[in-house]
Amino acid sequence: MANSQKIKRWNNATHRDLGYFFSGLIIMYCISGLALNHIDDWNPDFVITKKDVSLARAYEKSEITNELVRQFGLLVDQPKYKIYDFPTDDQLKIYYDKASLHLNLKNGTGKYEKVSRRPVFYETNVLHRNSIEGWKWVSDIFAVMLMLITLTGLFILQGKQGLSGRGKWLLAAGFLPPLIAFVFHGMS
Template sequence: MSAASDDRAVKTGSIKAGPVKAASATIDPNRRSFWLKTLHRWHWISAAVSLVALLLFSVTGITLNHAAQIESEPVVVNVKETLPASLLRSLKREHAADAPLPGAVNDWLADALDVRTDGRKGEWSEADVYVSLPRPGGDAWLSIDRESGAIEYERTDRGWIAWLNDLHKGRNTGAAWRWFIDLFAVACLLFASTGLWLLQLHARQRGKTWPLVAAGLAVPLLLIILFMH
């Protein structure tokens, strides 16, 4: 059969291009469209939810990496006061070694010194009770003499960069912030995993996709192997 007759046969349908049709049938455009829409939706939702926190953690990653070059002068505030005799009697009673301060003492400290010790464990000795009050970006402590009622309170503030760095690390931030960090990490994982899936779906049209992904893995791996000791 000549080439011309072959062409006429294909046009009239007497010869079917079986292999080509079988190859095209393996791609389900409806299924691909569904996954593209779904992944794009979750990708932008996770990006929107984590955007602000992602910017914060990116900036504080830089400040933490250059903490030695970023100088800050700590501001120390020292306050001395005397606990009223009516409240001092509650400190002279027996207490567990790590018991918190009595509620009435907590209330007085909050009103008189703007110091909040609710729920903080104390370190009780025969002479005094000491309460550690660490916080993001600084530190603080309180000591009360159990005989005289003399109070000494000291607060150290290391600046807003130190405060942001402690938010990054979750240092002395409380349970609510630590839960937020965990949820933010889940949003970032969702953002990255949907992005990777989208890369896989678009890889055929973008030949540089997997070389770039491999470079993103190889560069930090080589830095660890060659320069980290």
């Protein structure tokens, strides 16, 4: 077999095998990247559930007991509270595990908020942001492997469909979006 054929087979096998091996991470980073790109539109890490609450009547601060605080929790399916305090004389704030109930004792209304992790997105975002000790090395290796996958992909096709044909124009066009962004938004 000719030397160029060996190189082509090695190139194709490397591209294929690295592509298969890293496909899970590629998909994970893509999902997380999309979520993090829209962080101003939604919270990609947490789901915040809010609920309005009405008490049977108004209360005075002096009436509040541990048992009454526990009963207030039953209104939002939280039978066990951690602690409570009074931000003002007519307000009661009750803290639960990953939730809180803020009551206006004077008018008998309140707001309940519960925070829970957004499944899949939370975990992928933790990895994407390198929030786990040592993950940056995995991320660095992954970045180098993505470059290798890309470079080997450039040489799979030959002729007019490959890099010497239409491929060079598509490759050049791929650099246009970042160049346009740099020109119009500056490189600060």
